[in-house]
Amino acid sequence: MKKYFLLSFIVLMALFGQSMLLHGYAKEADPLDFDPNRPEYYTPEFKAVAEQLHSQDSCSSLYACPSGPLARTAKDKIVELLNEGKTTDEILDYFVENYGESILLKPHGSLNTLSAYVIPFFLIAVVAVVIFAAVRIWVKKSGSTQEKEKNVKLSENEAESDVIRQMIEDERKKFL
Amino acid sequence: MHILGNVSIYLGFLLSIYALAVLVFGIVKKNQKLINSGKGASIGVFLSMTTATVVMLYFLATSNFQVKYVFDYTSSDLTILYKLSALWAGNEGSLMLWNFLLTFYIVVIIFSRKLKGTPYVPYVTAILMANAVFFFFILSFVSQPFTLLDYIPEEGYGLNPMLQNPGMVAHPVTLYMGYVGLAVPFAFAMTALLLRNMDDFWIKMTRRWTLIAWLFLSLGNILGGQWAYVELGWGGYWAWDPVENASFMPWLTATAFLHSVMIQERKNMLKIWNIALIILSYALTLFGTFLVRSGILTSVHAFSNSTLGTYFLIYMTIAVIGAMYVMFSRLSLIRRDSGQFKSYLSKESSFLLNNLLLVGCAFAVLWGTVYPLISEALTGTKITVGIPYFNAVSAPILVALVLLMAICPLIAWQKSTIGKLARSIMVPGMITLVIVICLAVFGGVTQVWPLIGFTVAFFMLFTHIKEFIVGTLARKKMTEENIFTAMYRLMIRNRRRYGGYLVHIGIAFMAIAIVGSQNYEMEKMQTLAPNESMELGDYTFKYTSLQEVQEDLNTVVFATLEVYKDDQLIDTLNPEKIFYQTWETPSTEVAFHSNWKEDIYVTLNGWESDGSATLHIKTIPLMMYMWIGAVILVIGSIFAVWHGRYGNVTPRYTGVQKEVN
Known part of the structure; x- marks a missing residue:
């Protein structure tokens, strides 16, 4: 599910970019x-x-x-x-x-000019696919080697977790 | 006196060669005496460059027009501030400033307490000194700043009036500090590779110096935009000029590095990528300098009659090839990644996407900038793609980037879930939705793309505000401190994170201003007889008179324009045209009225003998938020880079112990 979310995000961004291009984002002079x-x-x-x-x-x-x-x-x-x-x-x-x-x-709108507009998006899309493939390999590798360290879940929110970790660290420094 | 200037440059050149040679020999031979001698020579190099700079400033301040540079860029009627700022108005002077900053950074590194006793100092100093040798060579033999004229002119040619603006006093200096500053992380990266050591110390030092350079680069770009807005009279702040692009590209890649380095810190991954980003950022600064000095592309920023392009091209090629060689020779070292990704949806993944978009945007800008050259080389026809290209290609990438910036802080490291993310974005998302609906219903924002732009920018603003609130409340709950103390302590104990969030908030404000100003600007140009009025938007403008005054050598013609809203006089504006005795082209001085909603921007375009004046009036929405955002961005950067009692501890160097330091 999550990987499809990531993939759809990438595809969405690519489509978003292209659609903006097709609609002509540049404002005409008033x-x-x-x-x-x-x-x-x-x-x-x-x-x-x-x-x-x-x-x-x-x-x-x-x-x-x-x-x-x-x-x-x-x-x-x-x-x-x-x-x-x-x-x-x-x-x-x-x-x-x-x-x-x-x-x-x-x-x-010659082919030459069109290529100027399309190439950046094309390259971004290609690199996005490469990144997705790399993340997929890393996630698989991570799954196969199993997580050894325990990630202690302090809070659902990361900001809260960090505050709690900070407090624990401060207390540890104070007493140890 | 000019002999002192010349001697300082030549002495600096010789000393820099000596310093480079003894530092390299000292490193190879592991001889501390040679290293110490190199450090001493480096201080001598800085003193030589400082002396040369002071001599030039003295000539500028005293209007010694026999010095060609002073004659070319100043006149006696200038105020002392603008006489001195002429140091960076021309080619030779700006190279002096560049080299002065470079040698200053070298001295800072030599005396750095954090680097004391580490083997980094001789390496970093030697790499930066190689840069200094190049600049001293240029100043000694190619662009000599202390060339004398055969006669003593009574008056100088004068400083371009457009450069006589406070923005121009600060903009080049800050931009150069950013440009030169990026040489420092490059030197650290090369040193780490040469020492075969890429520990936490390297990351900390490189990240810190990149952040400093990034701060100055941001400030330089902002001040440049502000100068263009108030001085050029066309109501814009960014024109996608090749040289503007040249300063934007390293900013993008340095931003990418500042994010991706966090993955290296946390996961020990992306080492090759991070090194590549550092090299790329440094190469792009050289590329920008090459563009300015070569004249290969038409730009309002280019120095006229400069033939330095070839030298910079050779220098850039050597630097990049050298850096690539070092990187590939250490590939086995930096390929040892130990981290893993545990989930597709994690902060790590979002940083990867962030890097993709930032570097993708840098590529798009580079592609558009050099496209005239590429198209000419391939087809024989020079095609300049222009502003529509940059807007069409960069805008969607930047909008996607802002959206990612909004979501990224809410995603946890290691592993997150869509459910968690959805819960996190619920409140900021709802607030954004309400605001956007209000904008559409009451504000008349009905076009699709402005709506998307506002949505994304407001969403980013509120997700970050939420992060501040959640963190503060969590701390308050734990410590029972009052809310302000809790927020203050939360921030100072994690300067980097909350400094970064402040930068994001600044960017959100700027994005709101960009969307508003680019899509809802109104303008009107009309010739008015005295006491005649015109209307634009909610305002009525009554032109009352045209006057002429003499200010020193200059003749100033100004119109008086009363601005009314709902029949109430809210301001009186005086757009001006200034005619200079020492400069052929008159300049246009814009008159402003700013409020929270919009800027009124008035220029005086012309007048007739019957007293009528042609006025060009614009209302530019939300511009104030551009400058508010810029200030927040700068504050956030300083907050992140500033030393504090907490959190900014530099890890001890743990690499191979060399015999020299």
Whole structure:
């Protein structure tokens, strides 16, 4: 029963991780309100593009990063391309063509990129299985050699047990 | 004066080579005189490095701009605190700080009372001295800090305004203390292997030094996050920058060691694993330094024009290969595990899972950090995975880790049962459930992932509070002490356990803040004319005026913004833009209002000649708990590492007696 508990815990964690991945844990940037100086920076079309691009500063995306000359240059380029009637994908392709795929916050879902996301979870799952197997061997070994020492059960709660052990130890030191 | 600085560096280099040589010869020849000479030389090395550091601080304080480093990183208008803190603003200065801390740790070990008479001292000193030789070599021949200009400039280039913040005074120092500190447990681990002795003494000393390094690493990361939050103006505290990741990875592996070493203490198991974790933590600190100094990855923290990457790469390779060689050459010694697992459900098993998640998270962060390099090498295209990757991959692992942290204290050593565990989690689980239902019903927290995050964090908080209560009541019952005395004595008699619990509680607070701030932040950017208002959340912001003042050489432009809640004025905020005479880019100074519920975070983005100002306002929920949690974490770490009358007795060294000590 206990080993199944442990195994299900591991499996649960792995599934949990993957499901979070599939649902996209990362929060999208909240919409910014209208700024009369740059209304073109806050259109839905602009947002769709800018939220997928890296900022040059430490912001979560180009969209969330309103200041800085580098960000402004990139934003103006998006506006220019939107005005030319380019679609989101076309604009993103333009940025990838000019700056490489590293400009994308979430690179295109190629096999290469997918492997970046999956490999850590895959390795954790593999190591979890190895750990489970090791614990299984240790538990079996322990069972076959029989417990020689007696584990005196002082209390069901470990914190309580420790307090009692501590008190016994203090008394022992006092009198012996 | 600069000659004194240069001579100190060169003298330190020669002395460090001498100290390393005589210590190694002394160990090989078992000659105490050579060892004593090596110890004396090590003290000389520390004094040389201290002299060089003091000379540089003197140059910085007196604005001697003929010294290139002083010219590059300071200006005469800086306050004395920031002039001095420029020591770690640049490449050469930060290397000096690193080496100063390293030589300081060496002296601490030489004079350590606990190590007196043990054969550890010459080994540990020699290993750390090998590190010092490398840094002295760099300071002597590659990055010389006392280079003079051919002329005497009237004014310096100035310190980056972003570094002119109290957080930046402390953040690099604490982080370096953590980084350098991890070299000490590494030296202890190598010594234990070389001496073929892995007794309780080794565990105690290694664990203690790892905890010290961990404390400083935690403090460094927290202060870095706090600095980013108050100084950078984007309202975040962690951006998954390669260099931030580089300090997070050894923190994760050192945390894993601090847990797995308990299995070694109790069961004499996982010795290879623990040694590997120590080596890994140390290697990751070198890797972080390599990232900062090589410029192979784009980072806001990287030192510009640094060519030290190759040197660090060579150094890191030698250190790791050497350590692996020592470990594998002693494999038969450390494979002798005597312990056994009695149950699938036990504290031991939970620590194994904890290690899996911590090291798994470290791997995920490493993988994401170096992925641009890997993808470029394999496909020719550089793919930066960015923040979405780190959030998507690390967040679930960290949530699982927090859940494990919640359950782990309730599981007994040796053997537990699901029934017992269920009984233990009943009360904290019920309280958590009530709180989460309240959050969902009254607090508007209805999204799945924030709910999971809050549930796990609150659950961890309450299981730990329960542990404190149960322990205190048990002691009170036994001793009839009053409740405060019982709790105090309970804690001081088991500093390690309750210090660790305090750290966990601190992390629970931080987790609550992270979930709140990452999911429920609101922001609004608007251009307002004087006396015009805007609303965000429960607040009304009235912009009243824009003013300009001269502060020393700098021009400060600030807006005045009145904050109202329920028509009551609660605060007046002044977000600023500062224009420097000695620095091209102006800096943004954030204005804050903090309360228990959220932070109001205001930056001044721009203004027009008609007096209108563009303001960027955010409300960031629960941020106060981030800093409360950080303080609790630090207190818990100090409590765990601090000497007390009880419980922190270092076992006597019981290994092979060498003829030198």
